[in-house]
Amino acid sequence: MNEIKIFSPATVANVACGFDVLGFCLDSVGDQMVIRKTDKKGIYITKIEGGFNLPYEAELNVAGVSALAMYEAIDVNFGFEIEIYKNIKPGSGIGSSAASAVGSVFGMNELIGKPFNKTQLTKFAIQGEALASKCEHADNLAPALFGGFTLVKSLVPLEILELPSPDAIFATIIHPQIEIKTSEARAILPKEVALSDAITQWANFGSLVHALHTSNYDLIQKSLHDVIVEPHRSKLIPHYNEIKTTALKAGALGCGISGSGPSIFSLCKGLKTANHVKNAIESLYAKTGIEFDMHVSKINVDGVKIID
Amino acid sequence: MNEIKIFSPATVANVACGFDVLGFCLDSVGDQMVIRKTDKKGIYITKIEGGFNLPYEAELNVAGVSALAMYEAIDVNFGFEIEIYKNIKPGSGIGSSAASAVGSVFGMNELIGKPFNKTQLTKFAIQGEALASKCEHADNLAPALFGGFTLVKSLVPLEILELPSPDAIFATIIHPQIEIKTSEARAILPKEVALSDAITQWANFGSLVHALHTSNYDLIQKSLHDVIVEPHRSKLIPHYNEIKTTALKAGALGCGISGSGPSIFSLCKGLKTANHVKNAIESLYAKTGIEFDMHVSKINVDGVKIID
Structure with a gap:
């Protein structure tokens, strides 16, 4: 598999009494991203649609920064291209940067046989999220990666708990x-x-x-x-x-x-x-x-x- | 049934991160109490053993005060005698006053056909507990009445949640x-x-x-x-x-x-x-x-x- 298309969801963090630790994942709102292996080593943002004027330079782009964090942790003789089809408006408060940060590392992990678990992916994504929000936090990343309701019990060490989601x-x-x-x-x-x-x-x-x-x-x-x-x-x-x-x-x-x-x-x-x-x-x-x-x-x- | 003997357990409140809201119930430590119907209307503490110099006047005794609170809410043509066999040392921090406050109302409720549920009994017991601790709280009362781990979500309105207790x-x-x-x-x-x-x-x-x-x-x-x-x-x-x-x-x-x-x-x-x-x-x-x-x-x- 050389290419994968993913849906990276919007999320709600804090959730009233769960300030700074609780989040949940949405289904009807999210970005789409295509992640593709490429012969040239490195991380390349090759397309951004949605009109939000996001930067193409990987090291200035949330999806790029989390991808670079993961790329440094693996040893491969190829690179990755990332296409971003943005639906979640940056600055809306429903995890726009988290969706970007999560999408690239989730997609890359799938393309290389899933060597990382979701907690490890969260750690890479935290690097991307930090670019957007100027601080390390995971309360949008965790629900975007794990789905449902998540409790970020601690950042160091990173500990994420998956809570049940009542059906209705x-x-x-x-x-x-x-x-x-x-x-x-x-x-x-x-x-x-x-x-x-x-x-x-x-x-x-x-x-x-x-x-x-x-x-x-x-x-x-x-x-x-x-x-x-x-x-x-x-x-x-x-x-x-x-x-x-x-x-x-x-x-x-x-x-x-x-x-x-x-x-x-x-x-x-x-x-x-x-x-x-x-x-x-x-x-x-x-x-x-x-x-x-x-x-x-x-x-x-x-x-x-x-x-x- | 005119007389009942009960075990009223010691309890641990706060439980580290659960300050002011969490508690759990012990099994090997507790008071014994005998509650008995008597022709004479009113609440009478007739025996206190254990040597802690507790007062016999009902309105000065934790078990008596909670009993009086409940007695005012019922309409009966008899009274209750209370014997207290105290094992939990007052001031030990494992719910000595809560055990007394809970024991009398639990026993009386059993003798009159259980018209009150445990949350209602807690409300009466809060009156007795307040005599000992000078403030209304239920973090020892709730585990003493319900058993297991309890979360006192709120005092007004009184809302007690029963949490699961892992077997081991x-x-x-x-x-x-x-x-x-x-x-x-x-x-x-x-x-x-x-x-x-x-x-x-x-x-x-x-x-x-x-x-x-x-x-x-x-x-x-x-x-x-x-x-x-x-x-x-x-x-x-x-x-x-x-x-x-x-x-x-x-x-x-x-x-x-x-x-x-x-x-x-x-x-x-x-x-x-x-x-x-x-x-x-x-x-x-x-x-x-x-x-x-x-x-x-x-x-x-x-x-x-x-x-x-």
Whole structure:
């Protein structure tokens, strides 16, 4: 096999009470990439479609940097070409850079007989992700690679836990097309938090993990609260509180900021409710004059995968 | 049935990363209590054995206060006598007051045909616990009533989750016979904590909940860390760090402060390791000149129960 075409999914990180450690994988939104062996040694980005003005130089491109990290770890007498068909908008907060970082290393690994497991692939992808976000983190990479809900227990050593995904869970995403600077989203977070809030957060997070294991939708609903980060970052997203109120009123189990925003996710029981939430948010946001995209997706339990 | 004899178990609260929300129930340590219907209306403590100088006046006694809370909620033309055979030393940090608070309401409920479920009984017991600890909390009450590992997701509304207990888990407890004032154990805690530490704590706690669900002993070991409370409260317990090092070296999965101390718990895989940890700690602590008790126990998955 000399060429492979893959789907590299969008992902939601943080997920309310799981700030910095939890993520889940989407099914209906993602990039496509073609990875191809080539006689010439090295990593070459040969095509980028989607119109996001991403760089072709491998060492300046997220997919290129993760590919280079993996390429340095293998000993082969050929190289790889990468074509990127970008659907996930950079800066949307649903793991655009993670999808690129994951896609190239997943594809290369498939072409050379899968010498690396998914945790090892995550380590290479972290290098690419760091180019985009200026820090090493894996909360989008892990769900993109493993699928489902993932808990990044620790970065050093890298430890990723695969949590169960209850069958009926669907996500509704709104991406208001505004720019949130990562630096601003970070600066707005307090360095210290009240111990009482931290306790509330880990009670909710432990409870959410239990709820995922027991497919307890009521408990998912009761657990999807973020008392630490949302009060700060929600200020950066126009009409955040109205969207959240609308989503919950329309039946969402919970609603929160995807990554560091501006996208907002809702988790819902059943496709019908997810679509209902989408329609309700759409009606609301259409009045704001701000451009936006919406997605409804089941949880993608496979993660990045070969297509065609 | 006019009389019932019960075993009301000792419990470990906090459990490293689960500060203020997690607890588990012991099997080999606990109080016995006899609850008896009596013609005279009201709650009467008629016997206290064990020599801890506890008050007989119902409204000053933990078991009496929780019994009174329940008695006010029922309409009966008789009263209850309570005999307490105390084995759990007050102030030991393994839920002595919780055992008393739970025992009386559990026993009374059995005698009147169980009109209340365990969550409702917890609410009555919280009144008794508050007499002893000057604040309302349920992290010892919940495991004493439900057994196994419990997560108190919230106090208002009271929401208790029963987590799975992997079969091979045993606990080793050392109770150094020193007094730690609850007020001091509380005052030593910071009101604010670093966000980065809080994230580590909830990553560990979520991971521990996942590990309990998957009987993953390796992951239990990796998750039993407390970066928030232990650094402060361990200073109040003589030789804490040596005990912990000894326990881990002897094979414990993890080790931490039980409640607010002075007892220290270790969780172990298998009875043999739990006994090995006991012997190792015993040899160490015998040299300190401080009196101490030790207990080895499997996890009690039933909680408080009828005996004889």
